[in-house]
Amino acid sequence: MSKEITIAVMGQPNVGKSTLFNVLTGRNVHVANWPGVTVERHEGWRDYRNRRLHFVDLPGIYGLSASTLEEVIARSYLVSGGPDVVLVLVDSTIPERTMYLALEVLELFPKTIIVLTKSDLAHPQGIHINPHVIERKLGVPVVMVSAATGQGVNELLETIVRVSESIIGRRNPLKIDYDELEPFIRSVEEIVSKTSLAKDFPIRWAAIRLLEGDIDLESRLRKRGEEEALRKIAGIREEIRSILRQRPEEVFAQKRFNYLMDIVRESIARIEKTKMGVHERFDKIIMHPIMGPIISFLILLILFTVVFTINTGFPFNILLDSMGLSDAASIVEEYSLAGLMDKAISLLGEYIAYTLEGSPEWFVSLVVDGIIGGVGAVLVFLPLIFLIALMLAILEDSGLAPRIAVSLNYLLNKIGLSGHAVFPMTLSLGCNVPAVMATRATPNYRERIRLILTIPFIPCQARLIVILAFASALTGLGSVALVLFSYIGAFLVFAFISKLLITYDRRKGLYEEPELLLEIPPLHKPLPKVIWWLTWDSVRHFLKKAGTIIFLVTVIAWAMLYYAPSLEPAVEPGDSIGAGIAKIFAPLLYPLGLNYDQAWMIAYALIIGFLAKEAVVGTLAILAGTSSASEAIRVIGLSDPQIAGLTMFSVLYVPCLATLAVIYSESRNLKLTLIAIAIMLSVAYLVSLVTYSIIALFS
């Protein structure tokens, strides 16, 4: 392969960028991070006419101001000399707005191609675009493509090659005439040419940006001690403001849009539709203050009930059980995805144990309990992660997701959250792992951190199993009361800790009122191809990032339970390193009225529950030598108040290793992960003590 051409792919959110990226690269993709930051960088390759086309997908941005991290990444990539050619994607159905980014890019980078996406949709919507007029006006090639039909893709590849070889396209950045601002631009150009910015950026571009109050360029000047230039520029900004009675950044944006409108007027013909469509009527209902939340709740309830039922059988099995169909209930449970996965893993373990017969015992245990157990711990999450990713992809691609966020925004504001928190909160009832992953969509960084810290308090399905097991040891109404109490208590803790973190942020001056600014794309039937890509991206992310951590720690945990402190295999579970650790922590449980023997067994079960919450139940049974948890609780001799206290502890302390792993992989912040653990452990301990004491007082 001879020549490599690097092509940056840019576009505003919702213009169909990832779809076109996937079509261009045929999913031949590599995911990494932009240097120094946690924003993902997708790269893909394609061979075309003896050249290797190397596509780099830049984050979706609205413009090139420095107001978000993504914008800073995009423009420093453009000036770094990285790309040979830039594609700016413009949505054919909303060309006026989405071409704004193209203008800002052209002011910085000449070898640009404008790609009009969704070209198959423009015509039916009464929009007719003449690409040649845009081409003539801006001096850059314009290609119309449709990722859905594949039309225009070959023409685009050909254009990329020709632009990279300077056969067609611009040689210099676009120069927009800013009329009355030009003298000011010239003054700033003069100042900039004497600063260190002159060698990193085109001077006119830097001058315009500085007039717009660009925080990135300003901080570069400040860092290099060029305060004098900064002061002069601030003076010029002030001058514009007093003469035009408008902030410079507004005037510039206005001029760019005027420039754009001139182009649009000559290149685009539009047949206005006046009739209110089905979609508009649906929007009025789903964003209605009363109907909206109700419909949104219903959509979420139905979707996630289906997902959870496919995954574990719950809550459908309970429903069948209460109707007296306990056989049907156990069938639903057995043939749920998690049930089948569980069975497959234990069968695999048995088979491997059989083939390894004759090998040393520790080796068999390492392979079967450690490695297969570790792989199993990752795989058990896989169906749920997959199904939830699929649901979210459908909500996202159809355009339903932003509408649900809008309709629930008002309610969530009441507890200091914005509409963006809807999905993490709903998901966490099923599993905290995808919930923490879903906080990515929250634009406010502090709001996201608060969500990550509080979401683990919402009981997931695994904790429901523990709650039900403890409840089964109680009689009559007591068991129902315990289940209700656990959920209400957990949500109260969630809201309370949220409030506490908001107070903390407020004191530190980090708090911003939760705000919403969302684009609402038109509703449409989701494309299966796109759904699959979105789903697979989340699943791969989970397997790579969280999966490796879960696997490693499971193997370490195996070693701690298999070996005694002497590094000989432990004869009884009570002799292992793990049990030794449990015995150290046992005194902490004395305030719950437990004696030494009870306390270490419970502590041991809770430590195991650290790996996976549902394991608390099984471990108690093993330690007590019984076959069921309720029997085990009776053998250990726990009183009702103790059961209630321990249930609350199980619900609130670290949900599982996997959740910690994603908290770390999402935040890349060890300190935050440790803080999360500390908060969860202390809250769980406190709440369980309070619960125990209050109930003990009344019984």
Place this chain on the structure above:
Amino acid sequence: MPPIPLDQLPPGTRARVVNVYAPGRWNYRLLQMGVVPGGIIEVVINNGVGPIVIRVMGVTLSLGRGIARRILVEPLR
């Protein structure tokens, strides 16, 4: 007509943007999204509570009331 905050505008009204006073980075985002002084916007949904929905340059946007309050507009007849 004197300029009024965007959140006071009933659904179905069209208006010309006079000024945008949103805090910090919201300001740039609004400008990039086409909410620029002189631009025409149309209110699609405004229920008095909760986010309002507007159309600008062919795109539907939802704004929290805190942001909407800081956009001054001149209603068009």
